[in-house]
Amino acid sequence: MFMNMCSYQVVNEGQAAAWNGYEGRHWADHDARYDAVNSGFNEFVLDAAGIGGRDRVLDIGCGNGQLTRQAARRAGAAMGVDLSLPMLERARERAREEGVGNVRFEQGDAQVFPFEPGGFDVALSRFGIMFFADPVAAFGNVRSALGDGGRLAFVCMTSHQGTDLGTMFGAMAPHLPTPTGEDGTGPTSFADPARTGEVLGEAGFRDVTSTYVEAEQVWGRDVADAVGFLGAWGPVKYHLGLVDPESAAKAREALARVLEGFERDGAVRTRGTAWLVTARC
Template sequence: MTGIVNTAQAEAWNGYEGEHWATNADRYDAVNSGFNHYLLDQVGLTDRVLDIGCGNGQLTRLAATRARSVTGVDLSGPMLATARARAAESPNVTFEQGDAQVHPFPDGGFDLAVSRFGVMFFADPVAAFANIHRALSAGGRLAFLCMTALSGTDLGRLFGAMAPYLPQPTGPDGSGPTSFADPDRTKAVLTEAGFEDVTCTHVEADQVWGHDVPDAAKFIAGWGPVRHHLGLVDPKTAAEATGALTAALEEFAKPDAVRLRGTAWLVTGRRS
């Protein structure tokens, strides 16, 4: 990689977190792919697209079927290895390992920057989006998905069930994965970074977390933030938290899968 300023995230995504996402690429796509169309609808045939926090590359590959070229950038070596292998037959796709906050993108090299839940962890979000703004052509567009506040959501109910035993695994709303849960803050960050016409639209999609309740509970317990907090408590408390999670998942069990209704902000902006 070139420069990195987000060292804690680099360690996580090149350690257990990245390995877990790479090993379970299809499962994480089942969680998030219902949101793909919100971003793919932004892609035009002549666009040069930048996919920020591309992960295992599903959105990158799909965008490449609609765009002139697509470049995916991510901190995670394990996920980029998966992404490259799966895009081997896509000649207009390239991947780069780097920190989007400081990565030396070509000035004006892209017409559209997209991200599926990959922009919430910047150490300095204004600097990161200013760097992305610089990488866009005149009139270039930005479109990304980020988590809403967890209160009142299906995922929030699961975390609430574990709350007597664990702190909220994602941290308080407004930090970590929910760092852009407040649209006013999001608009302020992007405006300071140079973007115009910033909008935040609430969107929803089904998320498949497992084929049955035990499978979903095991997968969620292995998800980085939850696994980390389970490791901070004694085995008895961890078992109680996992039991509460399993019980809470029962209401979301369908005949074919465990499905939660996911919520997100679709954020768009433009370089003047």
């Protein structure tokens, strides 16, 4: 029996509200588009996790569940955990459509989720670990879910500085208030590998490594399509809503001009960057 909105414990109330509101609905309604942005990083995580045919896999912040389903195909069983009911419903739907029967999805806050001690061999995540209210406590709880010799593998955002995404945000910056957070907070909370190592070490992990990786990200079939999609993406939509319509229009126009440089081969394509983090119990 999957848990409903009223039956799970949550400490990260702000994130729960966002991911069960507009943000989560947009990701669920456009799962294929978000996977086109992020799926290039799947193989990095799956290969680093070293999943075997009998392994039990935990996907943290699984969202629409593409990585969970791919992990399940390599594993004995897989479970995805996320705060977002809209995204979990989409994940279950996709699993049924794809015939992946050894996967399940649970709603919960990974920081306090009642995992079975030692119930998993591998924990992984694709950009799902950056928003914990207490990262040490959250990773400590994940650590308790892994048996002796358990492995952890995830990708998280690098700093935006010098990246294509940073260029996109930078184009809009003159027209919007603080369009991105500082490194060490929000989506770039683990942009510093030294901090990542400290957090995971305090949580009980060892042999922590952070490897820089890149993958192509597809934002739309053309500039207009990409601008429309990006403008509806939660963080951008929020900041566009903080300014007057004229400023918002200028921000969109600036974004469109930048994206023209990334349009090729029938799509708007950028190079995404991430840290691939691995650790052991």
